[in-house]
Amino acid sequence: MVALVLLALVQTSVLPRPYAIVPNLLLVLVVCQGLISEPDVAVRWALYSGIGLDLCSGAMLGSHAMALLCAALAATLPLAWLNRNNWMLPLAGVAIGSLVYHGVLILMLGIEQGWFDIQPYLLVVALPDIAAALIPALPLYLILRWDRARRRGELAIDIY
Amino acid sequence: MMRNRQIKLPNAPSYRGVTLIVVIFLLIILLLALDRSGMADPVRGQVQSWIAPVLAWMRTGSFSLGQVSSPITDVATLRAEIAALQSENSQLKERLIQFEVTQLENRRLREQVRIEQERPWQLVGTAVSAMTPDSGRQIIMLAVGIEDGIQPGMAVIAQEGGQPPALVGVIESVGPQSAIALLITDFSSSVSAQVYQGEGTIAGLVNGRWQRGSRIWLEEIDREVAFAGGETVVTAGLSARLATDLPRAAIPANVPIGTIESVRIEGRSQIAEIRPYVDPSRVQYAWIIVNAGD
Numbered sequence: 001m002v003a004l005v006l007l008a009l010v011q012t013s014v015l016p017r018p019y020a021i022v023p024n025l026l027l028v029l030v031v032c033q034g035l036i037s038e039p040d041v042a043v044r045w046a047l048y049s050g051i052g053l054d055l056c057s058g059a060m061l062g063s064h065a066m067a068l069l070c071a072a073l074a075a076t077l078p079l080a081w082l083n084r085n086n087w088m089l090p091l092a093g094v095a096i097g098s099l100v101y102h103g104v105l106i107l108m109l110g111i112e113q114g115w116f117d118i119q120p121y122l123l124v125v126a127l128p129d130i131a132a133a134l135i136p137a138l139p140l141y142l143i144l145r146w147d148r149a150r151r152r153g154e155l156a157i158d159i160y
Numbered sequence: 161m162m163r164n165r166q167i168k169l170p171n172a173p174s175y176r177g178v179t180l181i182v183v184i185f186l187l188i189i190l191l192l193a194l195d196r197s198g199m200a201d202p203v204r205g206q207v208q209s210w211i212a213p214v215l216a217w218m219r220t221g222s223f224s225l226g227q228v229s230s231p232i233t234d235v236a237t238l239r240a241e242i243a244a245l246q247s248e249n250s251q252l253k254e255r256l257i258q259f260e261v262t263q264l265e266n267r268r269l270r271e272q273v274r275i276e277q278e279r280p281w282q283l284v285g286t287a288v289s290a291m292t293p294d295s296g297r298q299i300i301m302l303a304v305g306i307e308d309g310i311q312p313g314m315a316v317i318a319q320e321g322g323q324p325p326a327l328v329g330v331i332e333s334v335g336p337q338s339a340i341a342l343l344i345t346d347f348s349s350s351v352s353a354q355v356y357q358g359e360g361t362i363a364g365l366v367n368g369r370w371q372r373g374s375r376i377w378l379e380e381i382d383r384e385v386a387f388a389g390g391e392t393v394v395t396a397g398l399s400a401r402l403a404t405d406l407p408r409a410a411i412p413a414n415v416p417i418g419t420i421e422s423v424r425i426e427g428r429s430q431i432a433e434i435r436p437y438v439d440p441s442r443v444q445y446a447w448i449i450v451n452a453g454d
Contacts, residue, residue, distance in 0.1 A: 012290035012301075013215045020441040022294050040177035047184050051191070053293040055207050056215065058301045058333070058340035061200050062191030064293060069188060073181070105296040109371070113348040120373030125295045 001048045004029075008052030021128045024098070025140075026053065028133050030068050031097040032090055032141040034076035036148055042072040060112060067104040071097035090141035091134060098133045102126040205335030209305060212338035215289035216303040268445055275317075275325050275447065281412065282451035283317075284308050288443055289338070298346035298370050300329065302446065305337040309450050315395070315411040316341045318443040326416040326437035327351070327395060328446060339448075343440040344417070345370040352398035353378055353417060355391050363396055366417055366434065376418065378432040383425050393417045393434055412452030 004026070011025050026049040034042025050065025057064075075097035082089050102125065106118055194200040272285050286308075290301040304310050316329040329341035330349065342349050349368035354361040355378070364381040378393055397413030418436035425431075 008293070009211070009215060009218060009290075011293050013218045017291070017441070020295060022292070024294055026293070038177060040180045043181050043184050047188065050188070055204065056211055056290050056301070057292050058208065058290070058299055058338075059292065059297060060192065061195035061204060062188045065188045065191065069181075069184060101294075102296065105294070109296065116347055117372060121296075121371045124373045125371060129295055 004045060004048045005052040008049060008056050012053065012056040019128070021132045023132045023136060024101070024129060025136065027068060027071060027097060027101055028094055028137050028140050029144075030072050031075045031093045032137065032144050034072045035079060035089055035093045035141065036084060036144050039073060039076045039080075042076055043069055046072045060108065063105070063108050066108070067101045070104045071101040074100040084145065087138065090137045094133050094137040095130060098130040099126070102129065201333075205305075205338070208301070208335045209337035212289045212301065212303045212305075212335075215301065216287045271319060272447060275319075279325075280452065281449045283447040284310065284450050285445065285447045287445055291441070296371070298343035298349075298368065298440065299332070300341050300343060300440075300443065300446075302331075302339045302341055302448070303337070304448065305335045305339050307336055310334050310339050310448055311410070313410045315415055315449045316446050317415060317449060318438045318440075318446040320438040320442070323437040324416045325447070326418065327411070328436075328438050328440040328443050330411060331448065341446075343370075344368055344436070345375050345440050347371040351411060351417075352396040353393050354396040354413075355387075355393050355420070357385070357391065361396075363398075364432075366393065366395075374433065376434045376436055378420065378434055379429070381430040381432060383428060383430050385430065387420055387423045387430075387432060389420055389422070391420045393420060393432075410449075410452070412449060415449070 007026055007029070011022070015023060015025070030042050030045045030049055033045050046068035047065050050062070050068040053059070053064040053068075054061045075093040078096070079089060079093055082092075102122070106121060110116070191200070195204075268285055272283050275281065276283055284304055286302045286304040288300050289303045292299055302310075302316070310331060312331050312334055314331045315327055316331060317325045318328045319325045327344060329343040330351065331339050332342045333340045344351060344366060346368040347370060349366075351366045352363070353366040354363050362381060362385050364378040367377050367379050369375060369377050394417060395411050395413055395415040397411060416437055418434040420432045421435045423430055423432045
């Protein structure tokens with residue numbers, strides 16, 4: 001929990017933002033954790049990370065927690081039938097998770113501030129964010145999978 | 161290389177897992193409700209007042225101080241000498257970092273004094289402690305609050321390169337030692353503005369367009385007005401009357417915003433795309449106008 005809040009501090013303060021694109025590390029971490037372990041673990045991580053992000057950024061309390069929770073569920077439940085040794089799993093999971101994450105944020109933004117045309121939002125905000133989230137997805141997934149296998153004494157087999 | 165045998169994993173959430181998901185979902189709904197009703201504000205303000213200095217410290221790079229030294233416990237003379245040298249090196253690096261921080265603070269204070277000499281404003285300078293965790297909103301957290309005399313509606317200005325100090329946002333909410341500023345590029349931001357042309361002024365509203373694929377637009381301009389391009393857009397100081405969302409707006413008149421880049425007619429009015437003097441998403445240090453000097 002403390003590590004997730006610290007990561008929230010890092011994401012909102014020191015993480016580089018090339019062309020105003022933010023690499024959403026916590027989203028990737030929550031989705032990857034959900035794909036590797038049980039969805040309820042990802043949901044707990046989503047809560048801690050989301051509240052951390054809300055407090056660090058001054059956003060509406062609960063908004064990022066809700067977005068991360070929905071992203072974790074949407075990414076992990078439909079992909080639960082896939083083998084976790086499949087390298088495509090984190091990429092598909094993070095892409096679905098990011099899309100749902102932004103969908104929830106748009107919904108909340110609309111409720112809070114009024115509705116707007118979502119097409120430019122998707123092109124200018126969501127798509128670059130999704131692309132940026134895909135970059136660390138695979139390395140982070142492999143690290144988490146390796147860590148889990150190490151703890152359980154398993155041998156990871158990669159499937160291409 | 162192996163083929164994927166489509167091994168089905170027991171990943172479906174158990175009864176306990178489903179209960180946990182429902183409980184967390186309800187908890188988040190409760191948090192959202194508390195936030196909307198304003199009941200979470202005291203707790204949030206208190207937590208942010210703890211977080212803000214840490215965030216500001218992290219952003220200014222001071223956290224690298226901790227990486228400088230490493231303890232050496234070997235009893236051998238050579239190792240002791242190395243330890244002494246490393247310690248000295250660490251102290252020197254620490255001093256260098258402190259010198260750089262002081263130099264930066266000095267430069268920022270000089271800039272503040274220069275702005276205050278040129279304008280009638282009284283400013284409070286602060287580092288930007290945090291930005292939004294994604295590109296969905298355009299808000300920043302500042303490391304000053306009620307204790308520094310900051311109030312909602314105050315204008316936040318910043319300077320970039322050789323550009324004049326320009327408006328980047330408006331204070332939206334304030335905690336004891338932290339403040340949240342809504343950047344002018346956010347789609348919910350609306351600030352009254354004017355363009356000096358000849359003997360008179362042309363009034364309009366500067367609206368944020370980030371979520372709509374642009375930066376800022378000057379809207380509600382009379383369609384009969386002709387623009388050459390490059391005209392300076394400044395605040396009109398009418399936000400308190402025009403923007404119902406900002407009832408306590410305290411943005412003074414004539415704060416530079418940017419220059420007109422292109423103009424097009426839409427309906428019975430004109431819309432001008434503005435190039436801001438300062439890119440709000442790149443701001444590291446900002447000033448809040450606490451007194452407009454009127």
